[in-house]
Structure formats: structure tokens, C-alpha cells
Amino acid sequence: MALKNGWELVVGLEVHCELATNTKIFCSCANQFGDEPNTNICPVCLGLPGSLPVLNHMAVEFAMRIGSALHCRVEPSIFHRKNYFYPDMPKDYQVSQNDEPINVDGYLELPDGFRVGIERAHMEEDTGKTQHMGSSGRIHGANYSLVDYNRAGVPLVEIVSRPDIRTAEQAKAYVAELRSILVATGASNGKMEEGSLRVDANVSVRQPGHEYGTRCEIKNLNSLRSLTRAIEYEANRQIDLREAGERIVQETRHWNEEDGRTSSMRSKEEAMDYRYFPEPDLVPIAPSAEWVAAVRDALPLMPADRRRLLSEATGGELAPGSDPIVTIVDQGLDALVLGAVAHGGDGRRAVNRVANEVVTAEQGARLNIAGFAALLVMEAQAKLTSTQAKAVLVEMMETQASDPAAIATARGFQAMDSGVAETLVDELIAAHPAEFERLRAGDTKVAGFFVGAAMKASGGKADGKLVTGLLRQRAGL
Amino acid sequence: MSAPTRTVVTVSTGDPGTAANIAADVRAGRRTAVDVLAQHFARIDAHEGDVHAFNLVLRQQAGEQAATVDAAVAAGIDPGPLAGIPVALKDNLCTRGIETTCSSRILEGWKPPYSATVVQRLAAAGAVAVGKTNLDEFAMGSSTENSAFGPTRNPHDHTKVPGGSSGGSAAAVAAGFASIALGSDTGGSIRQPASLCGIVGMKPTYGLVSRYGLVAYASSLDQIGPFAHTVEDAALLLENIAGHDPADSTSIDAPPPSLVAAVRRGRADGVPGLRVGIVEELSGEGMSSDVLARLDVAVDRLRTAGATVGHVSVESTKLCLSAYYLIAPAEASSNLSRYDGVRYGLRVSQGAANVEEMMANTRAAGFGAEVKRRIMLGTYALSAGYYDAYYGQAQKVRTLIIEDFRRAYQQFDVLITPTSPTTAFSFGDKTADPFTMYLTDVCTIPSNLAGDPAISVPCGVGDDGMPIGVQLLGPALSEAVLLGAAAVIEKGN
Structure with a gap:
């Protein structure tokens, strides 16, 4: 002030x-x-x-x-x-x-x-x-x-x-x-x-x-x-x-x-x-x-050092003073992030998941680091949608389960084949020509409508990013 | 009723004998501690009313302690090297559950929940505490006239002061109320009364004896030490209270020295090759002629016993009095702050509207004039804007003194001076002008500032027939050397 x-x-x-x-x-x-x-x-x-x-x-x-x-x-x-x-x-x-x-x-x-x-x-x-x-x-x-x-x-x-x-x-x-x-x-x-x-x-x-x-x-x-x-x-x-x-x-x-x-x-x-x-x-x-x-x-790492390490883990995409990083260090969840990265998880994704979904030290303590890393990898390889990944993460913390693939399979989550996605997108364009015209005219907000419709039609299995990409391709944006 | 004017005992010629004799007899079962105690109590009963050495006589506790010692002997257990020796304790040494007053109204009635380290060590060695002795209030004074409970009289002449501040302890030993005693020495408070009462008194090296449980006057100068009739008894007592105490951070981390052996060696072999320096600044001007005459006698005895004697100038001794009367009051002003009426001791809350007024009223009513004078002096010396000129400057002088003495000890093993410029003076002689009283400590203050040991040993009497002591000074931890040399002087008595 x-x-x-x-x-x-x-x-x-x-x-x-x-x-x-x-x-x-x-x-x-x-x-x-x-x-x-x-x-x-x-x-x-x-x-x-x-x-x-x-x-x-x-x-x-x-x-x-x-x-x-x-x-x-x-x-x-x-x-x-x-x-x-x-x-x-x-x-x-x-x-x-x-x-x-x-x-x-x-x-x-x-x-x-x-x-x-x-x-x-x-x-x-x-x-x-x-x-x-x-x-x-x-x-x-x-x-x-x-x-x-x-x-x-x-x-x-x-x-x-x-x-x-x-x-x-x-x-x-x-x-x-x-x-x-x-x-x-x-x-x-x-x-x-x-x-x-x-x-x-x-x-x-x-x-x-x-x-x-x-x-x-x-x-x-x-x-x-x-x-x-x-x-x-x-x-x-x-x-x-x-x-x-x-x-x-x-x-x-x-x-x-x-x-x-x-x-x-x-x-x-x-x-x-x-x-x-x-x-x-x-x-x-x-x-x-x-x-x-x-x-x-014998001193442990101080908060400033830990924030710097997290920032580096995101390839510098997030600043040491950024909210997610400050929150993670405050909660002492940086070991979880860095552990996941060591197991092959993507740093930026790990920071976001921990800051938004894990949030507290108590929650973090219930999460298996290797399992968390495996989940991040599945998401990165588009084997799970973002929504599905969040659901798996929540269940991992609730049950202290360590194998995200098993949860995904049990829940029937699987990556939507890109051919299926294309078919779905084309069907939606055909079903909603007026909305598609608005998209072509540059009204990108309509993309959200199509993603939502795709989710509904696929029972949540559609990958929002993939759908958006296909739409933009079809619309020539 | 005409009071007797003299109550002194001579231990070498009759009962109860020296402290060393008592302990040897009690340990061997030749005498009981209870009998020894009874002899001392008989003298207390006869003469304490005239001498007033004690603030409190521990009749019951002493009896129990003596009985415990005898029971141990009967059971074949050695009660310790001080077995059955009646000892008097200066009333600024904390005694668990027993009133400890520092001869001040402000602490009247206070019973410490713990005993000083030295008190514990005495009890563990089999000594029997006979009472708490009078002192100048909070050990501030040189005549015991500053006691809130009335002065102690010199056993050699009841019209004279016993010296101070440990006047009660010195008088108790001289009068035969106790075989040995503990005092504390901040600027001469053991050595000067020892000299005036005709007994041995020693201030050990700073840190040799734990100060834990000694009510502080000036922490960087205070040191507990022994009073005794003989040099050997002083050594015996010191040996049993010295040694590291983890409760006192300034305590020297070394095993207690072997001192009785040094006394016996000195007595048997003399002091061949000992280099003795007569301190020029303290052996002329300001000293009475009879005192100087006895100093010469002491020097002759040392020379005869093999010492080489020379003169040495320690110029900074002239600055000691000034430095002392800034450093000691400064520390005292802080040490005595705690007597505020909040937690223990006197509280004067009548007429006080708030806590500050209660504190002020309590301190006004509880402290005597000399204590107030030193608190004010010290408070002033530490005040913002004056610190550098007074306390800071005095600390520099202190460093100078330490260096001066270090130089002197490169040439000499021990230094010799009178203990007191005069024999015991009459009551009231020096109370009108505090500065004349302060001057009586001119010979003793330097070793407190330097942190070095010093001993006063009797060496005859003055023109008035009153005892005269001479003082031997040495570098840190030279107690054995000092005691050996003191034994030589004593031997000539």
C-alpha cells in the first residue's frame, strides 16, 4: 500500500x-x-x-x-x-x-x-x-x-x-x-x-x-x-x-x-x-x-534456497516468488515436487498439481512420490486427460495407493485415440454449424462450448487440449 | 557491670588446639566432635555478649552435625579431613533453610532454599558450622560498623574494631568461638580483619573457590577464603573448599592444589632461593611506624630462612583505590538491584501508590548509608555519558595494574607489604569521613583488582599491643608458595 x-x-x-x-x-x-x-x-x-x-x-x-x-x-x-x-x-x-x-x-x-x-x-x-x-x-x-x-x-x-x-x-x-x-x-x-x-x-x-x-x-x-x-x-x-x-x-x-x-x-x-x-x-x-x-x-536448506530449486525444476517458467512455489515451500511440499521430478515427472506440471491439488503437508504425506511421478508421466503422454489425472490424484491421496495406472484402469480411464477424437469433433461441428461459424469468425470463446460438449459426449474421456487443437485446425485458426 | 576488655584465645598452648589437631583427634577417636563443639560453645556463652561476632549461632544444627561426625567415627567411617572442626560462616554465604542476612535489614528473615558450594563442601568434609557471622552490610566496609545489627568488637580490645567486612568471622576465630572461619574478600575483607584480630586470613586466586552461594557485592572482585589461627589450618580449610565448580562460570577448571604439604615444607625447609620483593609504594608513606617495623621483622625472617630480598616499584598501586571505588560500586549497584521488595526480604508497601514507589520505599528503608552511597556511586559511574570517563577508565587502570604486577613477578616470586596501614582503630574513628575508611584497604585492594592471591599472617604487635599482620602477594595460583612463606613468618612468632 x-x-x-x-x-x-x-x-x-x-x-x-x-x-x-x-x-x-x-x-x-x-x-x-x-x-x-x-x-x-x-x-x-x-x-x-x-x-x-x-x-x-x-x-x-x-x-x-x-x-x-x-x-x-x-x-x-x-x-x-x-x-x-x-x-x-x-x-x-x-x-x-x-x-x-x-x-x-x-x-x-x-x-x-x-x-x-x-x-x-x-x-x-x-x-x-x-x-x-x-x-x-x-x-x-x-x-x-x-x-x-x-x-x-x-x-x-x-x-x-x-x-x-x-x-x-x-x-x-x-x-x-x-x-x-x-x-x-x-x-x-x-x-x-x-x-x-x-x-x-x-x-x-x-x-x-x-x-x-x-x-x-x-x-x-x-x-x-x-x-x-x-x-x-x-x-x-x-x-x-x-x-x-x-x-x-x-x-x-x-x-x-x-x-x-x-x-x-x-x-x-x-x-x-x-x-x-x-x-x-x-x-x-x-x-x-x-x-x-x-x-x-549442518543447516538444512533455507526457504529461499528451496524456492530457487523449485523454480529451477520448472525450467525457470515459474519465479521463486510465484504463488505456487511460495505455497509449496510454506507447506514443506517441495520434497514431493523434487522427488517426482527425479522420478521423471515434469517440473511445471508437478508444481501445479501440488500447489492446486495436494495443497497441504498432511495431503502430501499421503502421496507416494514414485506413484505421483508416474501419474505426471501418464498425463504428459496424454494417457490421461487433465480431469482424469486430477481424479486419480485425489484417489491416490485418499487411499494412499501408489499405482496411478491401476486406478485409471479400474475407473475405465484411458486415453482417447486421436482418430476417435477427430471423429467426435467432426460430429460436433456438424451438429452445431452456427457455433462453428462463430469460431471461424474468430470468437474463440466458443471453443469452450465445444470442449464441454466433447467431454459430455465422451463421458469425460476426451482430452480438452486435443479437442481444442483439432477445432482450431478445422476452423483454420 | 564492667565488661571484660579481652577475649582472645591462643590455640598453640592449650585446648582446643589447632583445627588440624582437632580433625586428627576426631578422626582417630581420641576426642569427640561433640566435646570439641562444647568447648567452643562454652566460649561463645561466656564472651559472645561482649564480642558480638555472630548474627546467628547454630546451636542445634551444630550439635546434630557434630553427633553425625562422631557416629561416623564410631561406625568406622572417616567423616572427612575437616572432621569435627567448628567453623564460622560469614553471613553472606547462603545456608539452606537458615537465615542469611548480609547484616542488612533488607534481607532480614530470608532463608535461602540452597547452600553455597563452599558450605556444602565443608559439610561433606566433616566440618561443623557453628554460626553465621556479622559483617559490614553486604560486605561494604572495613570495620563491621556498617552492620545493620550492630558492630563486632575486636577480641583483643573491645574498644577497637575487628576490621571488616568479615569482622565477625575474624573475631569468632580470635575469640575461640570457632576454630576456623570463612569470609569473603572484595578489597581486603578477609586479610584486613585477620591482621587486626591477629590471625591468618587468605584471599585465594579469583576463581579458585566457587562463588556459588556467596551473595554478590562486586562479582569480578569477590572471592571466598579462610580464616585460621595457623597458616596450616588456613591451608587445610582452603584445600577443602577449592576446586572447580560447574555452577560458577568463573571457577578455574583445575584440580584443587595441595597446600598443607606446602606449609609443612616451608616450616621444615624454609624458603631457600625465594625472591621476595618489598613493594616501595606500600612500605613507606601512609603506614604507621610500628607496622613498618613489623614488616622489617617479617622480611628478616624470610631472609634468614633463605630468601633473597629486594625492592620493587609497582607504580599503579597508587591508582588502585580510585579504580576499586568505581568498579566495585558499579557492580554492586547492579548486584543489589534485586532487593526490590517483590520476591523476598523486606517489603515496605505502606504509602506506596504503585510498584515503583514500593520498590523505592523498600530500598530506602532496607539499605544502610554506606550501601546507598556505593549504589549511587556505581549508578553514576555506569550512566550514559559518564561510562567511558569512570567505569571504562577504571577497567583500563585495572589492566594496567595486572600488567604492572606481571612485570614485578618476573623479578620476584612473592611481594610483601603491610596488610593494614595501622593496628585496629577505635569505634567511630573513621565513620565520619568515608574516605579515611577507604584508605585502610590501600594495601589489600591491588590483589583483588589483579585477581591474584594474597595472605595476611600475624607478625607481632604494635605500640598499642594490638596485632599486626604482614601481607604476602603472589601471581595467580601461587597459593602454595605464599602459604610456605607465611609459615616461615609464623614460625618466628
Whole structure:
């Protein structure tokens, strides 16, 4: 969506991703969503006096996987303490990474090929969760608050993009793509609804070619829908202010899902001074070159690579960002397509069948790859019409059968002999002279009428393409 | 009622003997742990009212522990190398189910659900914990006057401070309430009270002893260490608490050193060829003459035992105090944030309209003046716009100090200084001006900043008859060398 009056949107996103480790980042408590409050806690994640953190090796490995998948450099890093008082933060400081993060300087490629720069992807610990009991649901105006520390100490990686995003749709595509990447690395379950993925958006507007405008950071974006709505609302709010000659105040703003607005949480002047300093209770992380390489080499293919492979399988007929290919990769059905191609199936046909008929991972799991390939070959050799092929495919998925030829035979499907087809076409021309005249005059829409009639006359055995070809030949088109 | 003015024991001449004697006797069945404990409790009963070494005496638990030790011996099971030794624990060491206060109102009543690694190791070695000792609140101070529960008195003279911050532990050992004790040392908090109370105190190499369960003051400087009447007892205690702990990421991953043997070697063979450097910056200006006189005596003893002695300049020691009073408060300001009234300890919610006010009220009421001073100092040093000039600069100085000492240790095996510029001072002498109090740690702070070990060993008394200790410093993991040399100085007493 373009902004009004030529304004350009500038967005950078900060995505907090909870890592799917078995245990927390600095202790051996279970990292488990949805358990009874305050059951997965110990002296360390409660920050009890005297307790000390010990870094979870797997959390580091997951962070490295994320960095590698985002084409970052994995660097030696240290933890810092980010100091501020908040009841759900047990130590009243958060162990995070500041100016020496583990992953720096990468990019994420959207399906359409656009690259969003990644400034950094650093490690930190999650806080507990506060439930404010009272009318507002926020800390001010609450009667009392309940704190659940199960989430305190859950490992996070915060992925900070550069301000390269220019539309709300692009922001949405970025988060969707990032989610796929995170899931592909095995580092995250990607569940936004469980808070495994949390997004903050830095939004500003400018006239193209001008310096970046003053930005506002929008918090509380819990879904892709909130993200796009909030960005659009915020952009328009800023444009209205700018056009009225007012200045944008740099501030943190809260997205309110119900009324569809952002409201000020705190301005830059009120911004906290986090008093970062190196965490003395932890030692520097210095992953060996071998470890970094091993993590990189063990990564599965990322969505962008998989889309590229599918595009290549169609001989480049379909772009990596085309809808069928994006759908197939989203559903993890690319192995089915590529498997069918390896068994002699045609790539373009395989993509279309999978995108249109198979559609879901569950369906795909019921399909025998060699059988699917055999079906594609039969269709390519005109042994089955398109309609028949779809019917066979549906039955293969319903019954998990692997031999399309057997199904075709059982259903009495067979390729219509071209001589029979010619006879049929000639009969239809004779029966419908007026329609044929219109076809000869160039009204190609009438071809559909003839194909339909041929299907009806043949009980669905006629090949639509063959019939159309014969008609055009007869009509001299 | 006129209170006694002196409650000190001399272990070498009478009961109950050194910690090593106790353990040997108890393990051999010559004495029972219960009897040994009773002797110490008798002294506590007689004198604790005057000395106030303890925040809490663990009468029942100690009795049970001692009985368990005796039962093991009776059953033919070795209770361990510290069998039956009564030990006092500084009250910033977490003890499961037992109040751990750091001598602060803000933690009053808090019972940790876990024990510090050192506490577990002591119990596993057969030691008997007799109580939790008084300290300057959160280990911030040099006289134990900053305790929220009142000061501890020096057993040698009840009108004098015992030093600090581990004043309670030092006094407990000097008064014979415990045979040995644990303290923590961030800028001298073991060595200075050891010196002022006439006993041995050692700060080990950073990382040699696990900090897990030590309530943090300044994490990059804090280190747990032993108090004892003798160098050998200090070695015995350190040997049994040292060694890698996976729960402390800064713990050194190496087997615990053999230290008692080093003490015996030093005592028997002297220190032939040991190169001893007298630190020029810490052996002249600012030190009282009687302290310097005893330093000379210690140097003579080392020389007589085979050491070669020279002078060395470690210029950056002059910067140590300034660097320390930025780094330690900075870390403290962060470490002490968690005392906010939300989860444990004191909560002052009266008059608070919201959670921030509750936190502020709690901290205002719960912390003492010195703790507040250091939190403010540290908060300032870490603030945006000041970080580079203060905390950043102090870290650079710290690097300088480490390099300076490394250079000195190319020429010398150990360095020697006084432990404290003076003998024990009177209550109230240095409380009006915090800076005069900070100056008492000028000799001890450098080894905390460098992360190196240092030991204070008694070497006679001053003009006032109060104990004087001398300090030996060495490079990282030189504990055996330091203990051997300390044994030589001790032998001359």
C-alpha cells in the first residue's frame, strides 16, 4: 500500500525469538510454555542472592544457527547487563548482549528477491510474565499484579533488521519469511500466538530521497495482522503531524488492538538509561572456527534456497516468488515436487498439481512420490486427460495407493485415440454449424462450448487440449 | 557491670588446639566432635555478649552435625579431613533453610532454599558450622560498623574494631568461638580483619573457590577464603573448599592444589632461593611506624630462612583505590538491584501508590548509608555519558595494574607489604569521613583488582599491643608458595 502524498515508509523490525532449547539459558529449569505458574523455577532463574548463571551450550548453538541462516558473521561475543527495575525481571537487570553480539551484518531475502539487511542477532534472557489485575490490564491502574517466572531465563535471540522495509506488506513478508527460517533451523517453534516470536517495529516516514524521519518504536504487535495495521496507522499518524507542520517526537508507542491506534508509552527524554556493563558472572563466548563451520554446514536448506530449486525444476517458467512455489515451500511440499521430478515427472506440471491439488503437508504425506511421478508421466503422454489425472490424484491421496495406472484402469480411464477424437469433433461441428461459424469468425470463446460438449459426449474421456487443437485446425485458426 | 576488655584465645598452648589437631583427634577417636563443639560453645556463652561476632549461632544444627561426625567415627567411617572442626560462616554465604542476612535489614528473615558450594563442601568434609557471622552490610566496609545489627568488637580490645567486612568471622576465630572461619574478600575483607584480630586470613586466586552461594557485592572482585589461627589450618580449610565448580562460570577448571604439604615444607625447609620483593609504594608513606617495623621483622625472617630480598616499584598501586571505588560500586549497584521488595526480604508497601514507589520505599528503608552511597556511586559511574570517563577508565587502570604486577613477578616470586596501614582503630574513628575508611584497604585492594592471591599472617604487635599482620602477594595460583612463606613468618612468632 502506497502512502498518501508521496510519503515513503521506513521500517526496521526487532524480532524476539524464544529458542526451542529443552532448558533455560542459564540454569537447568525446563523451557516449557503453558505450565502451571512458577513451577519451572530455581535459585538461578529467580535471581536469588548468591546464585550464578551458567550458559546453555545449546542456546549458543541455536543462536549460531540463526545467524548463519541469516548470512551473518558469527563473532566472539560477551554478555552485558541491561539494568532497569521491573517486577517481572528477577535480578532487576537483564543479561543481554550489547556492543559485542554473537551475530552481525547479514540479510534476509524475501520471496520476491528483495533483501532486508540484518544488523545483528544477539542472545539474551527472557523476563517473567506479569498479569496486571484491574480494569486497564496495564501496570498503571492495576489493583495488583501476578508474576509468573516460568518464562524468566528462557533463551531469546533478538534479530534487529536495518531500516530497509518500505511497506507494511513487506514488513509482514519479512516476519513470515523470518519465521520460516527460524523454524527451518530448528531453533524456534515460531509460534507467535504463544509469544515465541514477538515483534517491535521502528516506524518513520520521509519524502523519497530525504533523510530518515524521526522514528517511533511500536510495541505489543502479537500477530502479522497487528503488525500491518499498526504500521499503517502509525505511518498515517506521522504523515498527518508532518503535514500539519508538527514534529514527530521520538518515543515508544503501544499498539492497541481493539481501537486500532498507537499511544505513547514513554518519550526519548523519559527513556531509561540501561547502564550496560559487561556481565562479570559469565565468560566470553568464543566459538571455534570449526564449531561455526560445523553449525553452518549442518543447516538444512533455507526457504529461499528451496524456492530457487523449485523454480529451477520448472525450467525457470515459474519465479521463486510465484504463488505456487511460495505455497509449496510454506507447506514443506517441495520434497514431493523434487522427488517426482527425479522420478521423471515434469517440473511445471508437478508444481501445479501440488500447489492446486495436494495443497497441504498432511495431503502430501499421503502421496507416494514414485506413484505421483508416474501419474505426471501418464498425463504428459496424454494417457490421461487433465480431469482424469486430477481424479486419480485425489484417489491416490485418499487411499494412499501408489499405482496411478491401476486406478485409471479400474475407473475405465484411458486415453482417447486421436482418430476417435477427430471423429467426435467432426460430429460436433456438424451438429452445431452456427457455433462453428462463430469460431471461424474468430470468437474463440466458443471453443469452450465445444470442449464441454466433447467431454459430455465422451463421458469425460476426451482430452480438452486435443479437442481444442483439432477445432482450431478445422476452423483454420 | 564492667565488661571484660579481652577475649582472645591462643590455640598453640592449650585446648582446643589447632583445627588440624582437632580433625586428627576426631578422626582417630581420641576426642569427640561433640566435646570439641562444647568447648567452643562454652566460649561463645561466656564472651559472645561482649564480642558480638555472630548474627546467628547454630546451636542445634551444630550439635546434630557434630553427633553425625562422631557416629561416623564410631561406625568406622572417616567423616572427612575437616572432621569435627567448628567453623564460622560469614553471613553472606547462603545456608539452606537458615537465615542469611548480609547484616542488612533488607534481607532480614530470608532463608535461602540452597547452600553455597563452599558450605556444602565443608559439610561433606566433616566440618561443623557453628554460626553465621556479622559483617559490614553486604560486605561494604572495613570495620563491621556498617552492620545493620550492630558492630563486632575486636577480641583483643573491645574498644577497637575487628576490621571488616568479615569482622565477625575474624573475631569468632580470635575469640575461640570457632576454630576456623570463612569470609569473603572484595578489597581486603578477609586479610584486613585477620591482621587486626591477629590471625591468618587468605584471599585465594579469583576463581579458585566457587562463588556459588556467596551473595554478590562486586562479582569480578569477590572471592571466598579462610580464616585460621595457623597458616596450616588456613591451608587445610582452603584445600577443602577449592576446586572447580560447574555452577560458577568463573571457577578455574583445575584440580584443587595441595597446600598443607606446602606449609609443612616451608616450616621444615624454609624458603631457600625465594625472591621476595618489598613493594616501595606500600612500605613507606601512609603506614604507621610500628607496622613498618613489623614488616622489617617479617622480611628478616624470610631472609634468614633463605630468601633473597629486594625492592620493587609497582607504580599503579597508587591508582588502585580510585579504580576499586568505581568498579566495585558499579557492580554492586547492579548486584543489589534485586532487593526490590517483590520476591523476598523486606517489603515496605505502606504509602506506596504503585510498584515503583514500593520498590523505592523498600530500598530506602532496607539499605544502610554506606550501601546507598556505593549504589549511587556505581549508578553514576555506569550512566550514559559518564561510562567511558569512570567505569571504562577504571577497567583500563585495572589492566594496567595486572600488567604492572606481571612485570614485578618476573623479578620476584612473592611481594610483601603491610596488610593494614595501622593496628585496629577505635569505634567511630573513621565513620565520619568515608574516605579515611577507604584508605585502610590501600594495601589489600591491588590483589583483588589483579585477581591474584594474597595472605595476611600475624607478625607481632604494635605500640598499642594490638596485632599486626604482614601481607604476602603472589601471581595467580601461587597459593602454595605464599602459604610456605607465611609459615616461615609464623614460625618466628
